[in-house]
Amino acid sequence: MSMRPGPKAKNHIFTAFKVSLAVGLFYWLFQSGRLQLDELSRTFANWEWLLLAQVFFLGTQVLNGLRWKLLLRAQSIEYPLSSTVSLTLVGWFFNQVAFGSTGGDIYKAYAVARGCPTNPGGGIVSVLVDRAFGLLALFVLIIAAGILNFDFLRANPELRYLFLLSIGVAVALPIAAWLYFSGAVRRSRLIKVVFSRLSRYRLAGQLHEAIDAYRSYPKILWSSAVMSVAMQLLIVAMNVCLARTLLNDFDWLPFLLIVPAAHLAMAVPINPPGALGTAEALYAYLFELAGITLGGLIALLQRITFIAWSLVGAAIFVSRKHWSAVDLRYSANAEKAG
Template identity: 30%
Template sequence: MIKKTKKIAAQLIKILFAAGIIYWLVQSGKLNFSALSNLLNPGIMALSAGIVLLNFFLASERWRVLVKSQGIPAKAWSSFKLTLIGQFFNFAMPGGVGGDVIKAFYFTREFPGTKVVAATSVLIDRVLGLYAMILLALIVMIYDFAHVSHVSTLMNLFYFIVALFVAFSIALSLVFSTKVYDRQILKKIIRKLPLSEKFMKIYESLHLYGNHIPRIIQVIVLSLVAQTTAILFLYMVGMVSGFSEIPAKTYFLVAPLGFMATAIPISPAGVGVGQAAFYFLFNVYTGKSTDVGPTTITAFQVSSFVVSLLGAFFYMRYKRPKDIAEAEEMA
């Protein structure tokens, strides 16, 4: 009972945190809902939904590539339905259970005895997705280095992104390395940690993905394509909302950094955090105050929520009375 109360309290804090940021942005004029009214056009709404669906499908295929690398014959349509359910729970999150947990739970229902694969596949999927965001941000900052080098805040971000890229590259190389595994270099370190048995299982499971480097590269490429669709969505919203002066390259720099911020689990689906991050990043990059950031990310989040309602439909067809409790136990 106490554990459940704590989870509910934590969820309420997340919701209040997100609501507080949105309220501040609206009151200060940094989030302009009137600009979003331009999107209430049947053609634009259909295009928005199509882009978001494509983004979700690419994310689903990215995850399915990882699952198939472990010898599990996951089908595209089945994986897509589970991804939509996960996306819905990223917004809903009843009892503090996130979308990845629900997705993994129903995956184990479809493929019994795959609990470890389900857990590690969503973990490595998140890690490689974040790695691709870092890579894309680094590529764009190098491409536009002439501008980046003249803004001290952007240079600090550049150094941070370089450090992240190097750290992720080294960590992934060590986890996937057969030589490191055979010499038990990481195992010796893990054995000295608290909860060493659990960390050892995670390490050994993640290491298996290193036997399929071409699939890892495929996942990263799919991540980059998925991010490109999300960026094109933001760019379309910006153009329709009257921010035509902002070039496309600005979106390609800001979006990966902004989406990295929304990945931090301190609000449902990054709502609130995304608005603040995109507002800051667009202002730093353009050198002027503009509400294009909060406007575009809000449109993306609203469209993502509407499309994720398909996941709610599939969830209602899947669910049993004790599903959430069992998912919490698995988590």
């Protein structure tokens, strides 16, 4: 008899690990004095900055919904902006409470695949590409911020390694995309054999066709890239506002490097839901490098913001559990193809 744990047991073990990680990190933060809740009283005197932070975060959700709408359009799937923004907020709710940092993507992929049964591969790929643009924007912003904060970067080897990694990824991903979409590469005998074998598997073939669809929409890809960077800048601006509720005088320039670096680590699937504990620990550690001792509290205010907006997503989810074809309008291209 095999003594290996089954899938359910593995899930329970992994969940227990995530919970233990979150509890352990919060214990360290409190014991080390890096999370002093009494300092939060300062936010009441600077509530206008807290309000402005909410505006910036809402901007990220609207831009995310718009980016996803365009990526869906390239798949001949047409959602109204109100639906993509609503689904984005529902996805944000799942990011905070379930599945870890990828919970929102899993929900969005499920919802759009269910709403568009004739093209589930296109819906799933749109979510994956949406995620890829978000991660690529983090790497690009880290590179730009590293140049602007060169002395700070040089003084901290940990960030210097991340800077070099970001350069590698930012160069490798566009090259990989170019190779994938290149007509010259596709004409090679080896690639033809690979693609022909993939087409034998229904799901793999659908995903390949869905990815291939973006070759015809370079403007959508460029627009998505620009919006992705804008979204990350809004996240940085939100964090600057949250810091302003706690501090009157600080240098905001390191935020351009620290916030994307922390969010990149928070995006790793091994994190607890909402990067609970890991976000606060990362902020406390990274902001100390810049001489800011309240990084853990900045992360805590960010978490309160995230939870508040996830409740909006939860309300949308409860009020409209089924995103059916009523919410989905096929584009003219899809109608012709049908």
